[in-house]
Amino acid sequence: MFILGLLGCTENELVLHDATDVFYQSPPQEVDILLVVDDSCSMEPYQQKLSTNFSEFITFFDDANILWHIGVTTTDVYNDGAGQLENAFITWEDEDAQERFEDAVNVGVEGYYSEMGLHAAKMALENEANASFLREEASLSIIFVSDEEDASPYPVYEYTNFFYEMKGGTRRDVVNASSLVVTDPSTCSASFSRSGDRYVEIAEQTNGIVGNICDDSFSDIVTELSLNASRLMDRFELSSLPDMNTLQVSIEDELLDCAEGDFTYELGENEDGDEVGFVIFDLEHLPQPSQQIAIRYYYGNGDPDEFCGGEEAADTEGGR
Helix, strand or coil: CEEEEEEEECCCCEEEEEEEEEEECCCCCEEEEEEEECCCCCCHHHHHHHHCCHHHHCHHHHHCCCEEEEEEEECCCCCCCCCCCCCCEEECCCCCHHHHHHHHHCCCCCCCCCCCHHHHHHHHHHCHHHCCCCCCCCEEEEEEECCCCCCCCCCHHHHHHHHHHHCCCCCHHHEEEEEEECCCHHHCCCCCCCCCHHHHHHHHHCCCCEEECCCCCCHHHHHHHHHHHHCCCCEEECCCCECHHHCEEEECCEECCHHHCCEEEEEEECCCCCEEEEEEECHHHCCCCCCEEEEEECECCCCHHHCCCCCCCCCCHHHC
């Protein structure tokens, strides 16, 4: 991101914008995705729902021309095949990728009752038989799918550090873990479903996302998993709070109309707990790889109620 002053001309005066935040949509060229799927007795309906959402899962990878690998392992670390990938692994080149994905994630329900998803991921990534799955230049995304808590033997941070070390340990942005687990047991039909707190913790530590496995539909969460794993950005943090009447957003120098719904604005907190503004793009109108996003504005209070001519906004050209 760069912060620049921008001169703009109106009919009667020369206008200096306080800030221009410039971003580039720069996803990785290669991503390796490891799915760790619970294979205990209660998981059959969840595996089936996951298997039918393959097209949503690869949406953003295909849009960004990312060369992806998808490997699947189970939470059972005691069976003879522990640490091995189901059905080898699937790549962007496979013509039968959807069928292979469906077969791979339907891992069955005869696994050990004590699910150890974090440890299973570690075993799969350090298994020499899976060496060709991980590529040196690829980003790594791990996705845990379970309706019970993780019972792995070590603290969560040890697994987090292991996953970082798999990619050299220095660039932590190339690793993330997400979790499709129980976040609210009251929404689950099975009485023995348990909150996946350890899975949630590792997602929070690695800037992954968390979804509730007991939701009726997986479509939305699988799309979010795809976006998170692809590293395509839909949310851009502004360097300062803007005067909403002057906020202008452009992609490749083409000014966007806020009324079209391609983007919106939100006030929130960054990782340091500071109040900041975010410009958020609709998922169907994401900036494409290598495109430049420029966001120009005067300094202000960042009030989201004033976005796009809100109830307190003045009807000025700068806010259009």
